[in-house]
Amino acid sequence: MNYSRQREVILNTLKSNVVHPTAEYLYSVLKETEPNISLATLYRNLNQLAENGIIKKIDGLDTSSHFDHNTHEHYHFICEKCGRVFDVSSDIAPNLVKKTEDETGFLINKYDIVFSGTCKDCLKNLE
Amino acid sequence: MNYSRQREVILNTLKSNVVHPTAEYLYSVLKETEPNISLATLYRNLNQLAENGIIKKIDGLDTSSHFDHNTHEHYHFICEKCGRVFDVSSDIAPNLVKKTEDETGFLINKYDIVFSGTCKDCLKNLE
DNA sequence: TATAAAATGAGAATTATTATTATTTTTGTA
DNA sequence: TACAAAAATAATAATAATTCTCATTTTATA
Numbered sequence: 001m002n003y004s005r006q007r008e009v010i011l012n013t014l015k016s017n018v019v020h021p022t023a024e025y026l027y028s029v030l031k032e033t034e035p036n037i038s039l040a041t042l043y044r045n046l047n048q049l050a051e052n053g054i055i056k057k058i059d060g061l062d063t064s065s066h067f068d069h070n071t072h073e074h075y076h077f078i079c080e081k082c083g084r085v086f087d088v089s090s091d092i093a094p095n096l097v098k099k100t101e102d103e104t105g106f107l108i109n110k111y112d113i114v115f116s117g118t119c120k121d122c123l124k125n126l127e
Numbered sequence: 128m129n130y131s132r133q134r135e136v137i138l139n140t141l142k143s144n145v146v147h148p149t150a151e152y153l154y155s156v157l158k159e160t161e162p163n164i165s166l167a168t169l170y171r172n173l174n175q176l177a178e179n180g181i182i183k184k185i186d187g188l189d190t191s192s193h194f195d196h197n198t199h200e201h202y203h204f205i206c207e208k209c210g211r212v213f214d215v216s217s218d219i220a221p222n223l224v225k226k227t228e229d230e231t232g233f234l235i236n237k238y239d240i241v242f243s244g245t246c247k248d249c250l251k252n253l254e
Numbered sequence: 255t256a257t258a259a260a261a262t263g264a265g266a267a268t269t270a271t272t273a274t275t276a277t278t279t280t281t282g283t284a
Numbered sequence: 285t286a287c288a289a290a291a292a293t294a295a296t297a298a299t300a301a302t303t304c305t306c307a308t309t310t311t312a313t314a
Contacts (some may be wrong), residue, residue, distance in 0.1 A: 002280050002291050043271060045266065045292090060241060062188025063302090064308040077233055092227045093220040093240075098218045101240060106204055107259080109244040113220075114187060115227060117236040129260050129311050151301080165263040170302060172261090190271090191301065 001052065007045045009034055014055060016071045020076065020085040022064040025101065060114045061085060081120035086119060134172045136161055143198045147203065149191040151190040165176065187241045188212060202239065206246035215245060234237060 012028055014021070021029075025041055030037050046067055050057040058066040061078045066085060068076075075088040090096075097108050118126070140157055142248070148156075150169055157164050173194055177184040185193040193212060195203075202215040217223075224235050231244045245253070 004279080004292055006293070036294070038296090040272075040295080041293060047272095060239065063198070077227075077231065078236075079233070080236065086233070088227055089230060092230060093223060096220060096240075100204075100215055103216060104204065104213070104217060105247040105250075106206070106213070106242070107245040107250055108204075108242050109207065111240065111242040112187065113223075113238065113240045115233070115235050115238040118234040120232040123232075124232055131261055131310080149301090163263070164263090167264080167303075169260055174303095211268070 001048060002109065004045070006037055006041050007032065007049070009037075010042060010045045011049060011054065011069070014067055019070070020061075020066040022066055024064065026067070049119060058070070058085075060110065061116070075114070077115040077117070077119070079101050079122055080116055081118055081122035081125075084119060086115070088115065128173060131172070133157050133161065133164055133168050134176070136164075137169060137172045138176060138181065138196070141194055144196075147185060147188075147193040149193055151191065153194070183240065184240070185212075186234070187239065202241070204244070205241040206248070206249055206253075207243055208245055208249035211246060215240070215242065 001051065009125065010026070013026060015053070017029070019025075023039070025048060026041055026046075027037075027039055030042065030089075046055070046065075049055040050067070053071060056068040056071050058068055059074055061076060062083075066076075069086070072092040077088050077093070078084070079086070092111060095121045096113075097111060100106070100111075101108055136157065137153070140153060140160075144153075146152075146160055150166070151175060154164075154166055155171075157169065173182070173184070174184040175194075177194070179216070181194040181197065183198050185203055186193055188203060189210075193203075197214070200217040202217065202219070204213045204215050205211070206213070220240060223240075224238060227233070227238075228235055
């Protein structure tokens with residue numbers, strides 16, 4: 001993987017983003033500082049960064065992949081009302097990989113837990 | 128939801144299927160007995176059945192949704208080598224929903240654990 | 255049996271993502 | 285520093301999975 005300015009900008013933009021953006025959202029933000037960046041470049045780099053373990057790709061939340069600069073073990077929740085994505089502590093499922101590998105005899109390369117429902121704020125608004 | 132013969136056939140086909148098929152695969156099987164069935168009808172019914180809790184839609188395994196007639200709590204593993212989908216016992220993550228709801232204060236409606244890696248058979252073939 | 259609601263088949267449309275390609279940038283070496 | 289090979293880019297075409305549209309048919313009910 002050679003250096004590329006675009007990749008650096010993409011990673012920095014993702015890092016400065018508190019949410020768990022989709023490619024489309026990142027693209028809209030990147031356009032401000034990098035008006036000539038191509039959507040293909042964005043996708044290519046996001047995939048490369050994920051393959052190299054520098055970021056994480058989150059699938060199964062909604063129709064798009066989301067991206068996360070936090071590679072520490074944690075899981076995700078998407079609110080069906082407001083669409084926000086939240087982190088869930090890995091404490092909810094201790095030793096998940098070891099347990100599963102022991103139980104199945106499979107070798108695990110990637111895994112994720114994805115929840116959807118109603119977040120605290122949206123529950124409050126329903127009262 | 129009114130009765131429809133097509134929906135009944137779709138559900139029966141899914142039930143008699145040991146794998147966790149995609150819509151495309153189900154379509155190819157259904158075509159044999161229901162040559163006029165429409166792909167739109169298949170998708171519409173799979174979604175309806177899932178919304179009504181009669182089947183489960185599994186997302187995040189690969190580029191397509193997979194469908195599962197087994198609605199008991201369990202998780203999934205997809206082998207990156209052979210593409211097969213396996214069930215994983217819910218014992219690997221006890222009290223997952225309660226723990227997560229307690230920890231987050233969110234209301235969980237849907238959740239899933241998805242693993243990918245190499246299955247036992249494919250590991251053996253690598254030796 | 256008439257009617258309204260729901261479902262269908264066919265195919266167009268949409269959405270997210272990947273592939274193609276000519277050009278540009280990066281990098282290791284002469 | 286210049287140069288060639290490898291890698292990356294922008295622009296856009298292509299693809300894959302799924303949903304939408306709509307005229308017609310089926311189902312449930314009064």
